Amino acid sequence: MERIRKNLRIMLLAFEIEMRQNLTDGFVVFGILIQPLIVAFMALWMLKGKGPDYAIFVVVGSGMTGLWTTLLFNGGNSITGERWNGTLEPLVASPASLRIVVFGKVLANVAQSLGSMIGSYLLISLILGYPLTLERPVLFVISLFFTVAALVSFGLILASFFILIPDFARMVNTLEFPIYILCGFLFPIALLPGWTTPISYLLSPYWAAQALHGAAQGSLTTVQIMGDWALMLAFSLAYILASGRLYRVILRKARADATLDIMGN
Amino acid sequence: MLNRILDNTRIFFEGAYYSYRALFRWLNPATYLASKVFAPLTMMIFFVYIGAYASGSNSASYYVIGNSLIFAASSGIFGVTMSVGGERWTGTLPYLFGSPANRGAMFVGRAVMHILDGMLGVFIGLGWGMLLFGLDLSRSDPLALIVTILITTFSTSGLGLLMGCLSLITRNVMLVNNTVYFALLVFSGANIPVEQLPGWMQVIANGLPLTRGVACTRMIVAGSSLTEIMPLLREEMLIGIILTILGYSLFKVFEFQAKKLGTLDIF
Numbered sequence: 001m002e003r004i005r006k007n008l009r010i011m012l013l014a015f016e017i018e019m020r021q022n023l024t025d026g027f028v029v030f031g032i033l034i035q036p037l038i039v040a041f042m043a044l045w046m047l048k049g050k051g052p053d054y055a056i057f058v059v060v061g062s063g064m065t066g067l068w069t070t071l072l073f074n075g076g077n078s079i080t081g082e083r084w085n086g087t088l089e090p091l092v093a094s095p096a097s098l099r100i101v102v103f104g105k106v107l108a109n110v111a112q113s114l115g116s117m118i119g120s121y122l123l124i125s126l127i128l129g130y131p132l133t134l135e136r137p138v139l140f141v142i143s144l145f146f147t148v149a150a151l152v153s154f155g156l157i158l159a160s161f162f163i164l165i166p167d168f169a170r171m172v173n174t175l176e177f178p179i180y181i182l183c184g185f186l187f188p189i190a191l192l193p194g195w196t197t198p199i200s201y202l203l204s205p206y207w208a209a210q211a212l213h214g215a216a217q218g219s220l221t222t223v224q225i226m227g228d229w230a231l232m233l234a235f236s237l238a239y240i241l242a243s244g245r246l247y248r249v250i251l252r253k254a255r256a257d258a259t260l261d262i263m264g265n
Numbered sequence: 266m267l268n269r270i271l272d273n274t275r276i277f278f279e280g281a282y283y284s285y286r287a288l289f290r291w292l293n294p295a296t297y298l299a300s301k302v303f304a305p306l307t308m309m310i311f312f313v314y315i316g317a318y319a320s321g322s323n324s325a326s327y328y329v330i331g332n333s334l335i336f337a338a339s340s341g342i343f344g345v346t347m348s349v350g351g352e353r354w355t356g357t358l359p360y361l362f363g364s365p366a367n368r369g370a371m372f373v374g375r376a377v378m379h380i381l382d383g384m385l386g387v388f389i390g391l392g393w394g395m396l397l398f399g400l401d402l403s404r405s406d407p408l409a410l411i412v413t414i415l416i417t418t419f420s421t422s423g424l425g426l427l428m429g430c431l432s433l434i435t436r437n438v439m440l441v442n443n444t445v446y447f448a449l450l451v452f453s454g455a456n457i458p459v460e461q462l463p464g465w466m467q468v469i470a471n472g473l474p475l476t477r478g479v480a481c482t483r484m485i486v487a488g489s490s491l492t493e494i495m496p497l498l499r500e501e502m503l504i505g506i507i508l509t510i511l512g513y514s515l516f517k518v519f520e521f522q523a524k525k526l527g528t529l530d531i532f
Contacts, residue, residue, distance in 0.1 A: 026437030030444060038447040042312075045457045046319045171299045177307035186311075187318035 010096045014104025036066030036116040043186050053217045055130040059120045060212045061186035066116020068179050074109045075155045079162035080169040089260045099247045106155035135218025143211040150204035150232040153239035164250045183209050204235035277370040284348040285378035305336050325398040331455030333390030334479045340383030341421030348375040349429025350438050376422040383418035409491035417478025420505030426512035433519050454479045477501040
C-alpha cells in the first residue's frame, strides 16, 4: 500500500513537471493546436461531399492526429530533453521507478493533447459554422478515457526506445504519418493494401480511432464499440506488462553500453 | 578586385558546404533516409489516400505532384532556416558577425546545398509517385520539369532564408518553421486547388512561393511546354528573389541591432 502511494506521488509529480515544462514550449502549441487545425482544415476541404456526418469525422480524425503527434514528439522529446539536460542518468539512478516517471510524463502529454480535439471542434463548429453532433456522447466520452489509457501505455513502450537509442529522436519523423495512415484516422483502412490490415489491428490507436469515429457518427453498435474498448484495454494491459520487462532489459543495456548521456552520433 | 571576388566565391561555397554538413549530420545515411526520403513519403501517402477516399483513386497523380513539390519546401524551409538559425544555437553567431566575410556570400551560400538537396527530394517524390501510384510522366518535357523544380526550390529557399533570420530573434524556431511549412500545404495548392479557396486565401496563396511551382508541374505532367509555363515560372522566380532580398536585409538589420544592443547570445 505504501509502495502504491509513493508511486502515485512520483507519477503525479512527473505529470505536473511535464505539464509545466510543456507550457513554456512553443512546439507543444504546434503539436496540440496548430497542426491538427491545419490537418482538420485540409481534410474538411478534401472530404466535403462524403455525407452529412463528415465534419464530425474530421473533428475526431484530426484530433487523433494531434494526440498521436503530441505523444510521439513531446513524449519522446521529454526523454531526449532529460538526456540533453544531463538529467537522464540521475533519473535512472534514483530509487524511483523510471517507468512510473515516464508514465507520468506521457500521461501529461496525452492529457494536454486532448486539446487537439477540442480545438478542431471549435474551429469546425464555431469558426467555420458546420453543424456538429455527437451521435452517442456517453459512449464517446467513455471511448476517450479508453483512448487515453491505450495511448499512454503505447507511449510507455515508445519512450523506452528513446532511452535505449540516443539517435531515435531523429527517426521519429518517420513514425508520425504511418500511424495516421494505418490507424484510419482520416480514411478507412479498407483503402490500404490488404497486407497492412494485420498491422493496423496490432496498433491500439486503430481501435481508439474506430471507437471514437463509431461513437461520434453513430456508425457502430454499442456492442461493437464495447468490443473496441475491450481490445484497447487488452492492449493497454499487454503494453504495461511488457513495459515492466522491457524497462529492466533496456536500463541494463543502457548502463552496460553507457549510452545514457550520449546525444547521438 | 579579382582577389575579392575569389574570396567571396570561396566563402559562398565553403559556407554552403560546411553549414549543410554541420547542421544535419546527413552523412549518416539512416538519418538522411528517415528525414528526407521516408518521412515525406509517408506524408504523401497520407494525403493521396485522403484524396482517394474523397474523390476516387484516379486523383492520385494530383496529390502525388503536389506533395512531391512539398519536398522542396521541406529542404527550403527547415534546412535553410536551421542553417542560419543554428549559428545562434551553437554559439557561433558572434564569430560570424565578427568576421570580415562578405555577408551576402555568407548568407545566400547557406541555401545552395539545400536547393540541390530539395531538387533531389522532389525527384525522389515523383519517383515514389511513379512506383507506388502510377504517376505518368510520359508527356512531360524533362527540361521544363528540371527548370521548374530548380526555380521552385530556389523560391522556397528564399522563404527559408527569411525564416532563418526570424530564428535569430525567436526561441520558438520549430514552432514558426512547422507552422509555415504546414501553411504551405494549405495555401500552395498541393492538396486543395487554389481556385477553391476563399478569396482572401487565394490572395495569400498567390503571394507565396511554391504555388506557381505546383501549378507548373501539374501543367508539365499534362503535356505543357516550357514556353507555356514560362510566365508562371518568372513570377515564382521573382517571389524567390524578393524573399531572398528581404531575408538578407533583415539579416543586416538584426546584425546591426544585435551588435548595438549586445543581444547576440541572448535567448
